[in-house]
Amino acid sequence: MVHNEFIKCEVCGRVTRIRLQVGWFDEHPIAITCGKCGISLKGKVFIGQDEPGLKFEFENAERIFASPTTLPDYVVECSGEFTTVKMCDGWVLQEDFITPFIRFQKRMGGFDNYEKFGNSMASLKRTVSIWPQYKRILQLNKTGNQEYLLREIKKLFPEDFISCRNELEILRAVRMVEVQGFLAPLKPGIISLPEIGSSILKLNKEKMDSLIEYFNSHDGYSLSQMQEQINTLLGEFVEIFPYLVPAFSLQFCDDRNIDFNVEGTTTSTYDDVKQFYLDVYETLGNLLIIPAALDNIRNRGDVNSFKSNDVSIDSLDKFIRVPKAKRFHLYNTDEIYMRTIDVKYNQKLRNAIGHNDVEYDTPTQDIIYIPDPKKREKKQSEFLLEFEIEALSMFQAILVISEYLYRLRELELLAKGVVPLPVDFPTKERRKEKIYPNEKCPCGSGLKYKKCHGRL
Numbered sequence: 001m002v003h004n005e006f007i008k009c010e011v012c013g014r015v016t017r018i019r020l021q022v023g024w025f026d027e028h029p030i031a032i033t034c035g036k037c038g039i040s041l042k043g044k045v046f047i048g049q050d051e052p053g054l055k056f057e058f059e060n061a062e063r064i065f066a067s068p069t070t071l072p073d074y075v076v077e078c079s080g081e082f083t084t085v086k087m088c089d090g091w092v093l094q095e096d097f098i099t100p101f102i103r104f105q106k107r108m109g110g111f112d113n114y115e116k117f118g119n120s121m122a123s124l125k126r127t128v129s130i131w132p133q134y135k136r137i138l139q140l141n142k143t144g145n146q147e148y149l150l151r152e153i154k155k156l157f158p159e160d161f162i163s164c165r166n167e168l169e170i171l172r173a174v175r176m177v178e179v180q181g182f183l184a185p186l187k188p189g190i191i192s193l194p195e196i197g198s199s200i201l202k203l204n205k206e207k208m209d210s211l212i213e214y215f216n217s218h219d220g221y222s223l224s225q226m227q228e229q230i231n232t233l234l235g236e237f238v239e240i241f242p243y244l245v246p247a248f249s250l251q252f253c254d255d256r257n258i259d260f261n262v263e264g265t266t267t268s269t270y271d272d273v274k275q276f277y278l279d280v281y282e283t284l285g286n287l288l289i290i291p292a293a294l295d296n297i298r299n300r301g302d303v304n305s306f307k308s309n310d311v312s313i314d315s316l317d318k319f320i321r322v323p324k325a326k327r328f329h330l331y332n333t334d335e336i337y338m339r340t341i342d343v344k345y346n347q348k349l350r351n352a353i354g355h356n357d358v359e360y361d362t363p364t365q366d367i368i369y370i371p372d373p374k375k376r377e378k379k380q381s382e383f384l385l386e387f388e389i390e391a392l393s394m395f396q397a398i399l400v401i402s403e404y405l406y407r408l409r410e411l412e413l414l415a416k417g418v419v420p421l422p423v424d425f426p427t428k429e430r431r432k433e434k435i436y437p438n439e440k441c442p443c444g445s446g447l448k449y450k451k452c453h454g455r456l
């Protein structure tokens with residue numbers, strides 16, 4: 001459903017018609033500017049899902065009553081879920097103009113992609129709604145308060161399938177926060193490739209023990225510290241998620257059908273997502289040491305045996321000493337653990353942000369930056385949607401590395417003598433319904449039962 005709303009700029013008096021694509025959210029941000037004076041008209045829409053109703057809030061603008069045939073000065077599409085045509089003159093977007101929802105369906109290439117997107121959105125909405133409970137589990141695990149940690153775990157996950165009889169099982173239960181809340185909706189391909197994580201457990205034990213000892217002896221790189229870096233980003237993502245949904249929707253489409261000159265987003269501005277972009281870039285720069293080291297052990301038998309690179313990183317010590325920008329030079333698609341993170345990033349743009357060499361053109365949603373501060377006359381540009389796609393890609397890469405880190409923490413516990421316990425399956429009396437092989441495992445891992453507890 002498309003709803004029309006008219007607002008009048010309190011600075012210049014120009015009228016903007018908002019064509020809102022009503023979606024699944026109860027509320028979402030609206031980030032637009034006045035086409036005449038350029039003042040921000042940012043706001044928020046509240047959508048009644050159970051009982052029909054819409055409520056708008058805007059800064060620097062007042063709602064006015066006008067008929068649908070009224071010709072405004074400007075017209076802009078708005079959607080909390082999909083990309084939208086950028087602001088146009090008032091006569092351009094007519095009533096028969098195709099809606100964001102229809103455009104999205106046309107470029108998806110099939111109902112399956114729409115269903116996947118819908119499932120991901122439903123899962124992420126749930127993550128946002130229960131984040132305080134997830135966060136409690138992560139914090140209690142960090143502080144080591146096991147009594148209350150176990151209580152919180154039992155509130156969220158079926159005790160029959162996630163027992164907490166020893167440290168390994170508690171670790172797995174805490175891991176379910178990442179798997180169920182983030183990995184399953186954002187990077188489900190990793191869940192369907194369990195061998196990626198389990199293969200780490202099969203690497204040379206002596207080499208892996210040495211790697212874990214190395215990490216734990218270097219400040220900022222201990223397994224617990226790297227886990228805390230990831231946990232911090234999970235909280236940031238929950239806050240920033242509503243701004244990034246239109247960019248996320250493009251992962252279910254053929255990106256060759258997107259004209260970034262014409263389409264953009266009305267949920268965010270550059271300033272809304274800049275800090276998240278910087279934070280995921282910095283965190284990923286730290287965490288790249290994990291897939292790099294694992295590939296070294298797997299392919300060359302030595303944690304310090306780096307593949308030839310153009311920044312002369314030839315040891316873990318050298319990796320830690322070089323700037324983060326150089327660490328990204330290790331990313332390649334030839335080795336399994338690096339390849340699997342599958343990340344998009346723009347080092348030159350990140351450096352330009354650090355030097356304050358960035359300007360943002362609001363009407364075109366164009367980020368203009370100077371890639372080399374020594375050649376300031378040469379500028380490049382990137383659209384806001386592309387910027388957000390990169391931020392999401394780096395966050396998703398971090399989620400993949402979190403799987404690697406989880407396996408390292410398993411190995412750490414095994415080296416300390418913690419013994420895996422046999423799975424205690426619930427009896428038929430306790431399990432009321434049969435679980436079929438291709439159903440999702442009730443433990444919440446996101447895996448099919450046959451690939452999770454059914455396999456065990």
